[in-house]
Amino acid sequence: MITAAQKPNIIVIMADDLGYNDLGVYGCKDIPTPHLDKLAKEGVRFTSAYVTWPMCGPSRAGFLTGKHQSKFGYYKNVSAPFDPQQGLPKMETIASLLQKQGYVTGGVGKWHMGTTNDQHPNAMGFDDWFDFLGGGLMYFPLDHPSYKGRFSPMKKPLNHKYLQHTLPVIHNRKPVQWEQYLTRELTDAGIRFLVENTEKPFFLFMSYNAPHLDLEAPQQTIAKFPPKKMSKLPGVSPKSRSIYGAMVYEMDQGIGKLLAKVDALGLSDNTVIWFLSDNGGMRKTSDNRPLRGAKGSSYEGGIRVPMFVKWPGKTASGKVLTDAITSLDIGATSLAMAGGQPQQAGLHGKDIRSYLTQESTQAPHQTLYWHTARNMDPEGVIREGDFKLIIRNNRVELYHLKDDLGEKHNLAAKYPEKVQSMKARWLEWDNDKKPPLDR
Numbered sequence: 001m002i003t004a005a006q007k008p009n010i011i012v013i014m015a016d017d018l019g020y021n022d023l024g025v026y027g028c029k030d031i032p033t034p035h036l037d038k039l040a041k042e043g044v045r046f047t048s049a050y051v052t053w054p055m056c057g058p059s060r061a062g063f064l065t066g067k068h069q070s071k072f073g074y075y076k077n078v079s080a081p082f083d084p085q086q087g088l089p090k091m092e093t094i095a096s097l098l099q100k101q102g103y104v105t106g107g108v109g110k111w112h113m114g115t116t117n118d119q120h121p122n123a124m125g126f127d128d129w130f131d132f133l134g135g136g137l138m139y140f141p142l143d144h145p146s147y148k149g150r151f152s153p154m155k156k157p158l159n160h161k162y163l164q165h166t167l168p169v170i171h172n173r174k175p176v177q178w179e180q181y182l183t184r185e186l187t188d189a190g191i192r193f194l195v196e197n198t199e200k201p202f203f204l205f206m207s208y209n210a211p212h213l214d215l216e217a218p219q220q221t222i223a224k225f226p227p228k229k230m231s232k233l234p235g236v237s238p239k240s241r242s243i244y245g246a247m248v249y250e251m252d253q254g255i256g257k258l259l260a261k262v263d264a265l266g267l268s269d270n271t272v273i274w275f276l277s278d279n280g281g282m283r284k285t286s287d288n289r290p291l292r293g294a295k296g297s298s299y300e301g302g303i304r305v306p307m308f309v310k311w312p313g314k315t316a317s318g319k320v321l322t323d324a325i326t327s328l329d330i331g332a333t334s335l336a337m338a339g340g341q342p343q344q345a346g347l348h349g350k351d352i353r354s355y356l357t358q359e360s361t362q363a364p365h366q367t368l369y370w371h372t373a374r375n376m377d378p379e380g381v382i383r384e385g386d387f388k389l390i391i392r393n394n395r396v397e398l399y400h401l402k403d404d405l406g407e408k409h410n411l412a413a414k415y416p417e418k419v420q421s422m423k424a425r426w427l428e429w430d431n432d433k434k435p436p437l438d439r
Helices: 036-043 056-065 094-099 160-164 181-195 238-262 328-337 351-359 416-430
Strands: 009-015 044-050 104-109 127-131 202-207 271-277 302-310 319-321 368-369 380-384 387-392 395-400
Touching: 009 238, 009 328, 036 238, 036 271, 036 302, 056 328, 094 104, 094 202, 094 328, 104 181, 127 181, 181 202, 181 238, 238 271, 271 328, 328 351, 368 416, 380 395, 380 416, 387 416, 395 416
Parallel strands: 009 202, 009 271, 044 319, 104 127, 104 202
Antiparallel strands: 044 302, 271 302, 368 380, 380 387, 387 395
């Protein structure tokens, strides 16, 4: 039995569309990220960390529920935010499971799980939620001069993208006014939650919108990243890379302020802090090297993400772990830290506490699975040891990641028996997927 005093505070910080190689600790040269680099070096950093889908919505649905999203029929991003058939169905989340363990739960930023009353974060386990319900938000208030009246006053009906990105900022169920750059607004909201919730264990989900499109940042920050000094990347314009760099830098600065408040409140020794991206970086802005592909792809550049965790007094500083883990493990491990039972709760991730501390050096997963189609079509990925099989449109690709991280050499023809056994295992796993929620 874990007492309340023994239960750690848990913070999960999630970036949106961050490239695998866009933090200094992962090798980035053109965007300084000192606060995230420091956090990674104070804890355990993973080099084979995965999310459950290569785009925002299903990946976040998997993380928030701790379950593979195909097992409850969540196959694609919410496109029409007011359609009650789109989004997350009423079900347990990591937040609601932690509530049952005596945690106060807070969320800040991007939701993207639907907008009905039953889909609202407050109905999904979050005691306190600040910001927006759509899949993104413009980074300045809609009357900001840079928009030149595009949104206020409105001149014509909005398309689906801007309908998503112009929903109101809310605190719980009430709209609020905001005046500053969105990333700074989110950071301040996270800090307020910390200040107001020091009396009992808390869970805080910092769901940053950056560096997701649109590309926007304060001009004084963009000026720190002259296009001519940005890394030259195929398909990425120097100007786009410049603004993207400013967005990542602003997020890092905000995270630095958040972590400084954790220290100032005397919470550091009992606060576990996770960081990850929700999927791979965008092709037009990000550096996913040495991985192949980008957001939306079943290659490593779409599903492998930067991830690290600091567990004070438990994890060794600066440890780099190379075995495959998944974002589903965050929920299972956090619930176990809080005194809950991940398997009893039906979570699909694993409690990897002993792996984090290296009390056990055994790889947490022998096999990982993905369903990557936007419907029930038999398309997906299976990773078994160092072998990875991609299944789509009755075609298969087989790669050996240890020898070929860039997925340049398709070995399917060379190892037909391996292809058959891995495909059969994936088909068996995929057999109990559920029909799409929006049928």
